[in-house]
Amino acid sequence: MITSRTTARSRTAVTAVLLTALVLLVVAALAGITVGARVLSPAETVAGLLGHDGVAATVIWELRLPRTLLGLLVGVALGVAGVLAQAVTRNPLADPGLLGISAGGAVAVVAGSVFLGLGAGTPRVLLALAGAALATAAVYLFASRSPEGLTPVNMTLAGMAMTAFLGAGVSATVLLSASTMDQYRFWVVGALNLPDTAVLLPALVPAVVGGVLAVVVSGSLNALALGDDTAAALGVPVVRTRLLAGVAVVLLSGTAVALAGPIAFVGLVIPHVARALVGTDVRRVLALSAVLGPLLLVTADVVGRLVARPAEVQVGVVTALLGTPFFIWLTRRAKERGR
Numbered sequence: 001m002i003t004s005r006t007t008a009r010s011r012t013a014v015t016a017v018l019l020t021a022l023v024l025l026v027v028a029a030l031a032g033i034t035v036g037a038r039v040l041s042p043a044e045t046v047a048g049l050l051g052h053d054g055v056a057a058t059v060i061w062e063l064r065l066p067r068t069l070l071g072l073l074v075g076v077a078l079g080v081a082g083v084l085a086q087a088v089t090r091n092p093l094a095d096p097g098l099l100g101i102s103a104g105g106a107v108a109v110v111a112g113s114v115f116l117g118l119g120a121g122t123p124r125v126l127l128a129l130a131g132a133a134l135a136t137a138a139v140y141l142f143a144s145r146s147p148e149g150l151t152p153v154n155m156t157l158a159g160m161a162m163t164a165f166l167g168a169g170v171s172a173t174v175l176l177s178a179s180t181m182d183q184y185r186f187w188v189v190g191a192l193n194l195p196d197t198a199v200l201l202p203a204l205v206p207a208v209v210g211g212v213l214a215v216v217v218s219g220s221l222n223a224l225a226l227g228d229d230t231a232a233a234l235g236v237p238v239v240r241t242r243l244l245a246g247v248a249v250v251l252l253s254g255t256a257v258a259l260a261g262p263i264a265f266v267g268l269v270i271p272h273v274a275r276a277l278v279g280t281d282v283r284r285v286l287a288l289s290a291v292l293g294p295l296l297l298v299t300a301d302v303v304g305r306l307v308a309r310p311a312e313v314q315v316g317v318v319t320a321l322l323g324t325p326f327f328i329w330l331t332r333r334a335k336e337r338g339r
Contacts, residue, residue, distance in 0.1 A: 080289055268327060
């Protein structure tokens with residue numbers, strides 16, 4: 001009886017947290033529509049949404065609403081990818097940005113655009129996915145060849161080295177073409193100004209597939225947290241679970257890069273916040289991260305519009321400023337636990 005009451009209370013608490021996060025997400029989305037170089041009043045916002053106010057309608061439907069929707073999609077992808085990356089590697093420092101996955105997608109898109117002219121639509125999505133997959137494989141290979149083996153610290157160091165190397169490759173490639181530099185100078189730091197709407201529809205396919213895979217493997221990842229041997233004893237297909245989770249991370253991260261560039265730290269911060277609120281059950285963390293990810297990204301985008309008006313700070317810069325202190329704290333805590 002006590003156990004059932006405790007479980008019921010736990011479910012009620014989780015539901016309350018999810019509902020609160022959803023309400024905050026709605027507020028952030030409304031702010032994304034109304035706040036910018038020109039702040040729209042509630043009346044102007046309603047009139048613009050209904051198409052009654054020409055200026056407000058243009059600002060909302062052509063600029064702010066697509067940007068906000070993009071932030072929602074990319075935020076979900078990064079939040080879920082971060083949960084999967086940390087769960088499958090048992091690495092609290094895992095993040096698509098820190099592990100070099102996002103940088104791999106970015107350098108593939110930029111190189112494909114400069115040398116092959118494949119910077120739009122479906123080719124851009126395919127390039128981002130291919131680059132993310134190759135970077136993931138490279139980081140895993142380099143980290144596993146370390147004398148200490150595939151430890152969280154080694155994976156993080158290998159990922160950071162890969163990110164630095166690929167970032168230099170992106171910069172060198174972009175400098176070869178003035179037009180490409182103008183097109184990608186904001187995108188390479190992470191932005192929600194979608195330069196090519198033709199990329200949106202093909203990007204939805206890998207995003208949906210990645211989300212479905214995340215749901216499928218979420219239950220098995222709980223057992224995987226106990227160790228491979230224990231998970232196998234419980235009947236969990238360890239290799240298949242890791243493979244499917246890895247594919248999901250690549251699909252979600254590649255989609256995010258194709259749409260908004262390499263935005264770092266969202267996948268690092270959000271899973272930790274979610275675990276602090278709902279516990280360690282991967283299914284609950286996954287559900288909450290799918291809400292907190294877009295909440296953080298849309299909020300960061302709104303902040304970026306306000307701090308330098310009438311200009312703006314790109315969302316990737318804002319998330320980096322927010323995430324860097326959190327990363328330093330996590331690194332210090334990981335070192336203290338390893339002593």
